[in-house]
Amino acid sequence: MTTSEPTGEAPFATEVFLNKYLEANTGAVDAIVTVTAAGTVSPATGEPGELEETGAAAEGRIAGRSDQAEVVIIDHSGSMYPHRKMQQARDAAAAAVDCLDEGVAFAVIAGNHRSQMVYPSEERLAPATEETRGAARSAIGRLQAEGGTAIGAWLDLARELFDSTRAPARHATLLTDGINQSQGPDDLTVAIEASQQVFQCDGVGIGTDWDVEELRRITHGLQGSFEFIRDLEDLVGHFRSVISVSQSRIFPDVKLRLWTPKGATVESVRQAAPEVTDLTAGAVPYDEMTSDFLLGGWAPGETRDYHLRIQVPPQEAGERGLGGHVALVLVNGEVTPEVPIEVEWTDDLGLSTQIESHVAHYAERAKLTGSIQLGTKALREGDEETATAQLGRAVQIAKDLGDDEALGWLYQVVEEDPRTGAVRLRKDRDKGDEMDLDTKSTRTTRLPKASREEQEEGGEDDQKPEDDQDDSRDDS
Amino acid sequence: MLPESARGPYGEVLVEERAQAATALTEGRQDGRRLGSPLCPACGEPLTSSRARFCEACGAEMDPAATGSLPFRPTAAPAPAPAGTACRHCNGQVGACGYCDTCGLAALEPVAVDERGSMAVATHRGRRHARNEDAAALAITGEGWPVLVVADGVSRSTNPHLAASGAVHAAAEWLEGRPFTGTGSLAGAVAAAQRAVRDVGHVDDPARSTGDTRAACTLVVAVATDRDVHVANVGDTRAYLLQACASTSGATDANETPGTWTVTQLTVDDSVGHALTAWLGTDAPDPPIHLTTRPAAPGDVLLACSDGLWNYAPDGPALGRLTGETLGPPPTAVPTPVPLPVPEIPPEHPSVSPAEACARLVSWAIDRGGADNISVALARIPVLAAGQAPAASTSDRSRREEQHDHQ
Numbered sequence: 037m038t039t040s041e042p043t044g045e046a047p048f049a050t051e052v053f054l055n056k057y058l059e060a061n062t063g064a065v066d067a068i069v070t071v072t073a074a075g076t077v078s079p080a081t082g083e084p085g086e087l088e089e090t091g092a093a094a095e096g097r098i099a100g101r102s103d104q105a106e107v108v109i110i111d112h113s114g115s116m117y118p119h120r121k122m123q124q125a126r127d128a129a130a131a132a133v134d135c136l137d138e139g140v141a142f143a144v145i146a147g148n149h150r151s152q153m154v155y156p157s158e159e160r161l162a163p164a165t166e167e168t169r170g171a172a173r174s175a176i177g178r179l180q181a182e183g184g185t186a187i188g189a190w191l192d193l194a195r196e197l198f199d200s201t202r203a204p205a206r207h208a209t210l211l212t213d214g215i216n217q218s219q220g221p222d223d224l225t226v227a228i229e230a231s232q233q234v235f236q237c238d239g240v241g242i243g244t245d246w247d248v249e250e251l252r253r254i255t256h257g258l259q260g261s262f263e264f265i266r267d268l269e270d271l272v273g274h275f276r277s278v279i280s281v282s283q284s285r286i287f288p289d290v291k292l293r294l295w296t297p298k299g300a301t302v303e304s305v306r307q308a309a310p311e312v313t314d315l316t317a318g319a320v321p322y323d324e325m326t327s328d329f330l331l332g333g334w335a336p337g338e339t340r341d342y343h344l345r346i347q348v349p350p351q352e353a354g355e356r357g358l359g360g361h362v363a364l365v366l367v368n369g370e371v372t373p374e375v376p377i378e379v380e381w382t383d384d385l386g387l388s389t390q391i392e393s394h395v396a397h398y399a400e401r402a403k404l405t406g407s408i409q410l411g412t413k414a415l416r417e418g419d420e421e422t423a424t425a426q427l428g429r430a431v432q433i434a435k436d437l438g439d440d441e442a443l444g445w446l447y448q449v450v451e452e453d454p455r456t457g458a459v460r461l462r463k464d465r466d467k468g469d470e471m472d473l474d475t476k477s478t479r480t481t482r483l484p485k486a487s488r489e490e491q492e493e494g495g496e497d498d499q500k501p502e503d504d505q506d507d508s509r510d511d512s
Numbered sequence: 513m514l515p516e517s518a519r520g521p522y523g524e525v526l527v528e529e530r531a532q533a534a535t536a537l538t539e540g541r542q543d544g545r546r547l548g549s550p551l552c553p554a555c556g557e558p559l560t561s562s563r564a565r566f567c568e569a570c571g572a573e574m575d576p577a578a579t580g581s582l583p584f585r586p587t588a589a590p591a592p593a594p595a596g597t598a599c600r601h602c603n604g605q606v607g608a609c610g611y612c613d614t615c616g617l618a619a620l621e622p623v624a625v626d627e628r629g630s631m632a633v634a635t636h637r638g639r640r641h642a643r644n645e646d647a648a649a650l651a652i653t654g655e656g657w658p659v660l661v662v663a664d665g666v667s668r669s670t671n672p673h674l675a676a677s678g679a680v681h682a683a684a685e686w687l688e689g690r691p692f693t694g695t696g697s698l699a700g701a702v703a704a705a706q707r708a709v710r711d712v713g714h715v716d717d718p719a720r721s722t723g724d725t726r727a728a729c730t731l732v733v734a735v736a737t738d739r740d741v742h743v744a745n746v747g748d749t750r751a752y753l754l755q756a757c758a759s760t761s762g763a764t765d766a767n768e769t770p771g772t773w774t775v776t777q778l779t780v781d782d783s784v785g786h787a788l789t790a791w792l793g794t795d796a797p798d799p800p801i802h803l804t805t806r807p808a809a810p811g812d813v814l815l816a817c818s819d820g821l822w823n824y825a826p827d828g829p830a831l832g833r834l835t836g837e838t839l840g841p842p843p844t845a846v847p848t849p850v851p852l853p854v855p856e857i858p859p860e861h862p863s864v865s866p867a868e869a870c871a872r873l874v875s876w877a878i879d880r881g882g883a884d885n886i887s888v889a890l891a892r893i894p895v896l897a898a899g900q901a902p903a904a905s906t907s908d909r910s911r912r913e914e915q916h917d918h919q
Contacts, residue, residue: 299615348616352639356618358616376609380642
């Protein structure tokens with residue numbers, strides 16, 4: 037197996053894991069790339085901590101709070117009125133504003149079938165001070181629920197606000213309770229694409245009328261993730277957490293730069309941990325052999341894994357070459373040292389058919405995600421038979437992985453017959469349970485470091501059940 | 513358990529005996545180290561080459577008589593091709609880490625060449641094999657006769673590179689500085705090689721996913737005196753005598769065109785088709801050893817090589833043509849006598865130097881496809897100055913006795 041040493045050069049470290057042996061006259065390269073930001077993660081909570089003053093990570097990070105811009109987007113469509121949703125949303129937005137550090141540029145937007153400024157009243161960002169926060173809280177308090185839902189328009193307004201600032205770290209938090217019914221899906225797509233490379237967006241869904249796949253599409257397309265807050269009492273705490281995590285991201289707007297040799301094709305680039313997202317479609321070409329993939333902002337000590345699949349021109353046994361090389365591009369244009377993805381063609385099937393442990397782990401997790409999503413999709417379509425089959429398979433994979441957390445999510449929707457062990461849908465499940473499972477389907481756990489090292493030394497394919505102390509930061 | 517540092521360039525665990533058997537200079541050192549470089553007797557750090565004049569680490573001046581006696585061993589790990597060279601596969605350029613900036617394929621590492629006096633050796637892993645399992649060594653007998661040793665690790669076996677390396681080193685050491693007695697010396701050298709191959713422990717070979725066969729290799733040992741050549745071989749590594757067509761040494765090849773080389777194969781192939789029938793190693797306790805002697809004259813050339821070369825030029829005429837292209841035409845006059853032993857030789861000959869010739873032959877085989885590892889060793893038949901008799905033994909009796917004890 038080939039692993040590269042962490043480059044250790046500030047501010048990011050990159051490692052590559054793969055089986056470097058390719059069968060002669062084939063060209064499929066499967067690699068896991070682990071990227072870790074400099075600095076430390078606070079061990080107690082798993083929350084990112086402060087950046088140690090190592091002096092090593094001077095470039096590519098924000099200099100001060102005014103380098104950060106936050107926009108809070110609150111759905112105030114008519115459907116927000118019942119069940120105190122609007123009230124909770126106002127409280128959450130106010131709490132978010134209170135969490136802003138002094139000097140952060142911010143604004144609050146309200147969206148229905150249109151979008152409008154809540155604070156400031158003009159289309160601009162304001163620096164967070166005691167005064168502006170107070171004014172914002174007042175404006176938020178006057179927000180009423182009415183109208184439809186056109187999320188694309190909300191994104192457009194946010195984009196205009198971010199375009200007006202030079203702050204490099206740009207983040208929006210978007211709350212919705214419904215589907216994008218006032219607008220066509222293509223309009224939403226256009227808005228998402230226009231917003232890529234402008235700002236990063238995390239989402240929150242409340243109630244059970246919003247569309248999980250839609251919110252996933254928006255947030256994953258904008259380097260963020262989303263959460264389903266079932267208990268509205270939790271909304272305020274969640275918003276605080278989202279803002280807090282966003283403000284800890286001192287390395288804004290990082291890109292993964294992937295070079296592949298002439299004649300090679302990049303089949304996919306996916307984030308594999310902490311959440312499964314597909315970055316392939318969002319590739320930004322750099323030159324004819326290189327593309328950049330948007331990774332968004334990073335907090336100190338944060339680590340994420342990416343799964344790259346590259347198809348290279350096949351070669352005869354004995355040839356050695358590069359499947360590609362990866363580097364990171366920081367917001368100031370600085371590029372970290374390239375880390376090679378080295379391959380070697382061989383006639384020895386015993387060498388070329390081995391699966392490297394990280395690749396194997398994420399392949400299993402991808403199966404788990406896939407099964408869950410096929411299951412929840414079947415549920416939405418009323419196809420209980422397919423749903424039962426897919427979720428049954430998901431339960432088995434989760435057990436094989438030793439992932440008790442995933443089993444917990446699954447058990448909201450399915451149960452096992454105490455006599456036969458067969459998996460069946462729970463009769464007492466509700467739409468919220470299904471949406472929650474769907475929301476969580478893209479969460480993954482990393483191969484814990486200890487068992488990673490053991491597997492590198494010991495063997496190739498043994499799938500140790502990993503501990504469940506994953507880096508589950510409160511997602512945003 | 514060997515310490516972590518005792519791993520070879522391919523990650524293989526170095527057998528401790530292998531490390532200690534390296535040379536007399538390593539006496540007392542316990543840790544394993546890379547095969548391929550002798551150690552400084554003063555500080556123990558690896559020297560840059562077997563003929564280094566100074567130790568890079570401590571500055572001690574090397575005694576040429578001491579280091580000059582060390583047989584050449586091929587570089588253990590291939591050095592990457594330098595940046596800026598043209599890519600063999602496409603029109604691109606090789607970048608800083610040894611890969612082409614366009615097609616990403618690794619440049620072939622350069623051919624490893626070493627020379628000593630009128631001998632030279634070159635070796636390369638070729639294009640299709642992941643590592644070089646050939647090995648070669650040069651030595652000089654007590655009388656000053658050149659010795660060529662080439663071994664080819666059997667691919668199916670485990671750690672074939674350690675077998676080949678151990679075999680050539682043992683055979684070269686056996687003959688180095690000792691009086692050469694013809695058949696007896698050759699037999700002793702082969703026996704030493706066989707012991708060395710059997711000593712290669714049954715250790716994990718990272719480049720072999722399967723295989724529990726013990727290390728094995730072929731061997732050819734070729735010695736040139738001023739009047740004849742002596743060759744011993746096991747397996748299918750070969751030695752040839754190349755002669756000017758006009759010479760009267762009884763060449764049997766049909767090609768009689770004057771001004772070209774006549775090629776006589778001196779070894780006997782232990783193979784049927786391409787299947788090897790004899791080799792050195794634990795699994796071959798009593799291999800047949802082919803011994804050959806042939807008259808030779810100044811101007812002739814002794815060539816030893818692995819099948820990585822002769823597979824592309826399998827018969828006499830083909831090799832003769834290749835030799836002509838590589839070495840140039842055979843000399844028509846008796847070469848200028850040069851006294852023995854010769855640590856350095858000024859290039860008075862108009863023809864190509866042995867090192868250049870070996871490198872060219874290896875490159876030729878790479879260009880033809882490089883399907884196997886390639887090793888080529890070459891020596892010119894030594895010439896005695898007028899009045900100079902073959903030197904009597906210069907090695908001391910005690911060493912000879914010590915070696916006899918090992919038999």
